[in-house]
Structure formats: C-alpha cells, structure tokens
Amino acid sequence: MSQEQGIAKVDLSYIFKAVMMGSSLYSDNWEEGVMYLTNMNLWFSEGQNWLTLPLGNITMVGRDVSDSIRMKAQRSVGTTHVLIIDYLQSSSVVEGATAPAIALLAGNEAVVHTLKSYLQPMCGTPPKKQSLSDIDKKLLYMLSTGINDMQKLAFFVGADSETLTASFKNLREQNLCDTSGAVTDEGRRQLQEVM
Amino acid sequence: MSEMPPNLPPFMQNSAGAPPPMDGGGGGFAQSMGAFGALLKIQQNISERFPLSKVPWNETRKFLKALTIDAIKASSLYQFHIKFFNEMGLGSMQLISYAPMHYIFAVPNNPVCNCYPALNNQKVCVATTDALYRFFKENLELDCSVEEIECIKNGDEVCKFKVDLQPISAYQVMLDEHDKMILSGLRPPVDDTELMDRVKSLTIYKLLDNGKLSEIGGAYMQFANTMKVEEKTFDPPWKKAEELASIAASHNTFGSAFGEMTKKVQGEPSTDSVAKPASVSEENSKLQEEAKSSDSFAELMAKMKKS
Numbered sequence: 001m002s003q004e005q006g007i008a009k010v011d012l013s014y015i016f017k018a019v020m021m022g023s024s025l026y027s028d029n030w031e032e033g034v035m036y037l038t039n040m041n042l043w044f045s046e047g048q049n050w051l052t053l054p055l056g057n058i059t060m061v062g063r064d065v066s067d068s069i070r071m072k073a074q075r076s077v078g079t080t081h082v083l084i085i086d087y088l089q090s091s092s093v094v095e096g097a098t099a100p101a102i103a104l105l106a107g108n109e110a111v112v113h114t115l116k117s118y119l120q121p122m123c124g125t126p127p128k129k130q131s132l133s134d135i136d137k138k139l140l141y142m143l144s145t146g147i148n149d150m151q152k153l154a155f156f157v158g159a160d161s162e163t164l165t166a167s168f169k170n171l172r173e174q175n176l177c178d179t180s181g182a183v184t185d186e187g188r189r190q191l192q193e194v195m
Numbered sequence: 196m197s198e199m200p201p202n203l204p205p206f207m208q209n210s211a212g213a214p215p216p217m218d219g220g221g222g223g224f225a226q227s228m229g230a231f232g233a234l235l236k237i238q239q240n241i242s243e244r245f246p247l248s249k250v251p252w253n254e255t256r257k258f259l260k261a262l263t264i265d266a267i268k269a270s271s272l273y274q275f276h277i278k279f280f281n282e283m284g285l286g287s288m289q290l291i292s293y294a295p296m297h298y299i300f301a302v303p304n305n306p307v308c309n310c311y312p313a314l315n316n317q318k319v320c321v322a323t324t325d326a327l328y329r330f331f332k333e334n335l336e337l338d339c340s341v342e343e344i345e346c347i348k349n350g351d352e353v354c355k356f357k358v359d360l361q362p363i364s365a366y367q368v369m370l371d372e373h374d375k376m377i378l379s380g381l382r383p384p385v386d387d388t389e390l391m392d393r394v395k396s397l398t399i400y401k402l403l404d405n406g407k408l409s410e411i412g413g414a415y416m417q418f419a420n421t422m423k424v425e426e427k428t429f430d431p432p433w434k435k436a437e438e439l440a441s442i443a444a445s446h447n448t449f450g451s452a453f454g455e456m457t458k459k460v461q462g463e464p465s466t467d468s469v470a471k472p473a474s475v476s477e478e479n480s481k482l483q484e485e486a487k488s489s490d491s492f493a494e495l496m497a498k499m500k501k502s
Binding site for chain 2: 004005006007008036037038039040041043045046047048049050109110111113114116117118120121122124134138141142144145146147149152155156157158159
C-alpha cells in the first residue's frame with residue numbers, strides 16, 4: 001500500500017468537521033462536491049482546494065444517525081441518507097495531540113450504503129450490529145410495564161449485560177428513568193411520542 | 196457551497212502534469228470502479244426492492260414456528276428470502292444451523308467478497324450483514340443483531356452470518372390470539388393436535404414450563420397486556436409470483452397462459468413489477484465499460500438507471 005490508488009469518485013454533500021452535541025447536529029454548513037475514495041484517504045473538494053481524511057485516522061464508520069440529524073439533512077440537502085464518520089484530527093490546542101471529530105456524508109441511499117460497506121472493512125471498524133437507540137426504546141417499554149429484573153430484561157431485549165447497562169445509563173442520563181428503573185414523567189411522554 | 200470544481204486532487208497529478216492510473220495497476224479507473232460499482236449495484240437493488248417486500252406477520256409466524264431446519268426450509272418465507280437475496284446479488288444463501296430465535300446462514304462463493312479485491316485476512320461482508328439486518332428488521336419487523344462470523348476473505352470456506360432475534364420482538368410477531376389464550380390459561384377453539392403443537396412451540400420458546408406459564412411467559416404477558424400492537428394483514432410479496440406460476444402450470448399453451456398472466460398483472464404495481472436484476476458478474480463487465488466513459492458515480496448511476 002505504498003502508492004495511493006483511487007477506488008471511487010462520488011458526488012456527495014458533506015460536512016468535513018461537524019459539531020455535535022449529544023445526538024443533535026449543530027453545524028449546517030453542508031458542502032456539495034466531489035469525494036474520492038483511495039486506499040489511503042478520503043479526498044473532499046472544498047472550493048478550489050482539497051481536504052484529506054486519512055483512512056488510518058478513522059475510528060468508526062456508520063454509527064447511528066439520530067432522527068434530528070436526518071431531518072436537518074433533509075432540510076439542507078434533500079436527503080435523509082447520512083453516513084457518520086468518526087475520526088481523529090490534530091489538536092489545535094496541544095501540539096502533537098489529537099482530538100476527535102466527525103464528518104457527515106449525505107447523498108443517494110445506494111451510494112451512502114456502498115461507502116459504508118467499503119469503509120468499514122477498509123478502516124477496520126466493526127459494523128454496528130444492533131442499534132443502541134432501539135435497545136433504549138425497548139428497555140424503556142419494558143421498564144414502563146413494571147418489569148425491572150435485570151435477567152428478564154436482558155433476555156427480552158436480547159442484549160448482553162454490558163449493552164443493557166449502557167442503555168440503562170443512557171436512559172438515566174436523559175432523565176427517562178430513575179436509578180430504580182421507574183420511568184419518569186419525561187420518559188412516559190417520550191414513550192407516547194414513539195408509540 | 197463550492198461553485199467551481201477544483202483541479203484533480205494531488206494524488207492524481209504526477210510530475211508531468213497528467214493523472215496517473217487511478218488504481219496504479221494498469222487497469223485504470225474503470226477497473227477500480229468495477230468492484231465498487233458491483234457493490235453499488237447490489238446496494239441499488241436493496242434500496243429499490245426492500246421497501247416493496249414487506250412480509251405479513253402470519254407468514255413470519257409460520258417461519259418462527261417451524262422448529263427444524265427442514266421445516267424452516269419448507270416455509271414460503273424462507274424460500275422467498277433465499278431467492279430474494281440471490282436476485283439482489285448477495286449470493287446463494289442457505290440456513291445451516293438453527294435454535295429458536297438463533298439462525299446461522301452460509302453463503303458459499305459469496306459474490307460480495309469479490310467486491311474487495313485489495314482486502315485480505317479479514318471479514319468484509321458488511322453489505323450482507325446490513326441486508327440481513329434490514330430484511331429481518333424492516334421486512335419482517337423482527338429486531339435482531341446480525342454478525343458475520345466467518346468470511347471467505349478471512350480464509351474460511353464459506354461466509355457465515357449469525358442472526359439473533361430479540362425475544363420480545365419475536366414473541367410480539369409469533370404469538371397469535373390463540374397462543375395468548377393458552378398463556379392466559381384459557382383453551383383456544385382448536386383441536387387437541389393443534390393445541391399440543393402450540394403448547395410445544397410455547398415451551399420451546401420458554402413461555403411455558405411443564406404446561407404452566409413460565410417466569411418469562413408471565414413477564415411477557417405483563418408487557419403484552421400493556422403494549423397493544425395491531426397486526427396488519429396484507430399479501431406476502433411472493434403471492435403474485437405463485438399465482439403466475441400456477442397459471443403457467445394450468446395452461447397447455449404459452450399463448451393462453453400469457454393472456455391470463457397479462458390480465459393478472461395489468462394495472463397492479465407490485466414487487467414483481469421490479470425488473471429482476473442481472474447477476475453481479477454479468478453486470479461487472481457492463482459496468483466497467485460504462486465506467487470508462489463516466490466522469491463520476493453520479494453520471495454512471497444515471498446511465499445504470501436508464502439501462
């Protein structure tokens with residue numbers, strides 16, 4: 001892999017450095033342009049220049065896209081098909097250090113899925129097998145019916161205890177349930193919305 | 196937004212000013228696009244056909260209640276699934292191992308592996324993993340996790356995929372009103388043989404234990420009584436194909452069969468109206484030819500759509 005070799009060229013909309021707070025997107029500066037995929041980098045056109053994202057700096061490809069990001073993409077670039085790429089960039093504060101960043105790619109459904117299918121094995125990032133947000137919803141349903149036995153919850157939700165603990169932590173942090181597993185008023189309101 | 200496209204990226208510019216071959220191996224951009232394009236074609240098939248192939252719960256129920264590999268393979272849903280994935284370019288998938296809510300599918304000579312010529316010693320079949328996840332989750336309404344456990348690209352004989360259903364979701368689809376009556380301690384209006392079969396299924400699925408409601412069964416009923424979900428009834432996506440096959444079998448001449456088939460399909464948009472895609476290998480050479488004269492995937496895709 002000493003020489004850079006092109007693999008694909010696609011037309012996409014993207015945000016090279018998106019700013020996210022929780023699961024919401026606070027950037028809206030979508031660029032419409034060309035992206036090259038090579039065996040070493042992603043090349044993004046920006047005006048008359050090029051930005052590169054080394055594949056080696058990518059830490060995750062294809063994490064869950066929240067509904068709010070999809071809606072925002074729909075309004076800005078007319079599609080809900082978004083791929084999130086997490087990567088490390090040089091820190092602008094500490095020399096030699098890295099800081100996490102994310103890029104968002106939006107476009108035709110087939111192109112976005114193909115890029116995901118290509119990048120995940122190339123970057124060595126394992127595909128996400130199950131959506132945590134789905135587990136969160138299921139867990140919240142179960143808790144709302146009064147079932148709070150962890151063994152039963154793990155069986156029903158079909159998740160290992162680590163995943164279930166992470167999901168439970170998520171729900172607590174969002175104030176959807178308390179530490180005993182009792183669903184809060186906010187949790188009940190959200191359940192009604194998703195149902 | 197950029198108004199003017201920039202010059203070629205630096206990796207495409209050599210000292211003489213002309214771009215070097217995209218793959219550096221003499222095949223040019225077209226060859227590189229062939230592998231990517233083949234995967235793109237598969238993803239296009241998935242995008243177009245998945246939304247048209249939702250399966251009603253009564254068919255998924257038969258699949259879930261089939262308790263041996265042979266019984267599963269005999270189900271209409273399984274046969275549709277295998278044919279459907281093959282038509283999309285995902286290879287000849289088959290069920291090789293089964294336990295309730297856990298399935299292992301194998302794909303010998305997986306065409307998806309051919310889409311990654313430069314990658315070796317790793318699992319690569321993200322497209323198949325995603326397609327299985329979407330099929331179970333979106334078309335069957337079964338929440339699940341899917342994992343590729345063996346891959347030809349990783350030195351294994353075949354690619355293998357493990358599908359684990361989320362029990363709460365499987366129960367929601369699998370249990371009909373008669374099953375719920377049994378779990379509530381009531382006898383449904385069925386004969387003894389059917390009753391025994393239902394009790395057997397519910398026991399295998401851990402909802403009954405020695406003929407009584409298990410702890411899991413009790414917890415599920417507590418959940419189910421709070422969360423009412425309405426079952427939608429509609430024709431399975433393979434129904435029309437079966438009707439057409441039956442018409443063909445019942446007519447002596449092609450002309451009479453064709454006439455009746457035309458009546459059947461006229462004016463009815465359906466999943467069968469989507470043209471069957473050519474196999475990926477056939478598409479590959481065509482794609483490479485088209486890619487030679489295309490500047491980008493947008494242009495290539497436009498051509499592919501027209502054809």
